[in-house]
Amino acid sequence: MTVLTLRALEKHYGSIKAVDHVDLQLESGEFMAILGPSGSGKSTLMRLVAGLEPPTSGDIIVDGQSVVNVPPQHRNVAMVFQSFALYPHMTVRDNILFPLVSRKVPKQEHEARLQKATSMLGVENLLDRRPSRLSGGQQQRVALARALVRDPELFVFDEPLSALDAQIRSRARAELRELHDQTRITTLYVTHDQVEAMGLADRVAVINEGRLHQVGTPQELYNDPADLFVAGFIGNPPMNLIPLDETTVAGLRPEHMLVDPEEDVPDLLIDLAVTIEHIEYLGSEWLAHGQARAVAGNGQQLHVIARLPASAHPGLVSGQECRMVGQRKDVCLFDRASGKRQVQAEVPA
Numbered sequence: 001m002t003v004l005t006l007r008a009l010e011k012h013y014g015s016i017k018a019v020d021h022v023d024l025q026l027e028s029g030e031f032m033a034i035l036g037p038s039g040s041g042k043s044t045l046m047r048l049v050a051g052l053e054p055p056t057s058g059d060i061i062v063d064g065q066s067v068v069n070v071p072p073q074h075r076n077v078a079m080v081f082q083s084f085a086l087y088p089h090m091t092v093r094d095n096i097l098f099p100l101v102s103r104k105v106p107k108q109e110h111e112a113r114l115q116k117a118t119s120m121l122g123v124e125n126l127l128d129r130r131p132s133r134l135s136g137g138q139q140q141r142v143a144l145a146r147a148l149v150r151d152p153e154l155f156v157f158d159e160p161l162s163a164l165d166a167q168i169r170s171r172a173r174a175e176l177r178e179l180h181d182q183t184r185i186t187t188l189y190v191t192h193d194q195v196e197a198m199g200l201a202d203r204v205a206v207i208n209e210g211r212l213h214q215v216g217t218p219q220e221l222y223n224d225p226a227d228l229f230v231a232g233f234i235g236n237p238p239m240n241l242i243p244l245d246e247t248t249v250a251g252l253r254p255e256h257m258l259v260d261p262e263e264d265v266p267d268l269l270i271d272l273a274v275t276i277e278h279i280e281y282l283g284s285e286w287l288a289h290g291q292a293r294a295v296a297g298n299g300q301q302l303h304v305i306a307r308l309p310a311s312a313h314p315g316l317v318s319g320q321e322c323r324m325v326g327q328r329k330d331v332c333l334f335d336r337a338s339g340k341r342q343v344q345a346e347v348p349a
């Protein structure tokens with residue numbers, strides 16, 4: 001079991017800080033997702049951990065030992081890429097055995113390790129095929145078997161499901177998590193897809209422009225975003241971010257936005273006059289999109305979204321005026337200048 005620590009890790013490309021002072025610790029057996037938009041530094045971070053590139057500064061520590069000067073072939077890190085990177089001219093068997101051959105693992109160990117990895121991934125019956133004769137899902141499982149066969153200390157995944165069809169992606173997600181639960185290999189999983197990150201990981205590290213914004217369980221990120229970036233990134237659709245005054249922005253999840261409440265709602269903090277733009281039907285719910293008027297008294301228009309259960313037909317049409325309100329208990333407050341979450345004591349009366 002392996003603990004991975006990143007300490008003040010930096011990677012600069014000229015003036016670009018691809019990784020900007022990242023401190024992060026993965027506990028032994030933990031599955032951590034690195035989640036961020038395109039260009040946020042996720043792949044760079046992963047390449048530093050695998051040893052494919054040296055950091056500009058900072059340290060990477062595995063079980064108490066710095067590995068910054070250890071070349072990639074001597075780090076026991078198994079990587080699985082988006083493209084799977086299987087060798088097309090080799091059979092599945094030879095692809096899976098390749099890490100053992102290249103690391104000169106004694107031949108008598110090969111069959112037992114092949115058997116263990118292939119039975120875990122259910123690819124025993126594909127051993128004589130070439131990758132071009134496999135479906136995307138099968139290729140992904142072969143790539144996982146190849147990563148597993150070497151008994152790694154750390155798994156590093158770079159968007160390993162993004163090449164799969166949407167229909168099989170959710171099954172592949174479940175299989176990946178089952179594999180983790182069986183092996184408990186410490187895992188760093190890079191993705192820009194929050195459904196993957198939130199659905200798979202024990203904890204999620206949200207990164208943007210090379211900087212870590214928050215590390216927490218999926219529930220913590222959703223319920224207690226640390227700053228405006230996380231609030232506007234997590235959730236689909238994300239939080240409504242509504243300026244309250246010169247210094248404060250209120251964050252309110254679409255499911256907490258109440259539309260035309262019939263009864264008095266206690267302790268209102270948000271009370272908006274909204275013109276409906278359109279109503280979106282998503283099967284299990286409705287999304288009511290609208291423009292709020294005169295937010296924070298400056299006449300500024302603001303796009304807002306309310307989420308309503310499928311059973312509650314909103315009875316709204318485009319162009320209709322309505323009221324959207326939110327209670328203080330459901331609101332997160334952020335400092336407008338720094339973007340940071342305000343502590344509860346600073347909640348304006």
Ligand SMILES: Nc1ncnc2c1ncn2[C@@H]1O[C@H](COP(=O)(O)OP(=O)(O)OP(=O)(O)O)[C@@H](O)[C@H]1O
Nearest residue numbers: 013016018036037038039040041042043044045192
């Ligand atoms: N070899 C390089 N030379 C110069 N700049 C680079 C290099 N690699 C990455 N960058 C820059 O570093 C930043 C982070 O890139 P990185 O590929 O790590 O982001 P990412 O979050 O993985 O993006 P994506 O999701 O699009 O793959 C970007 O601004 C990128 O242009």
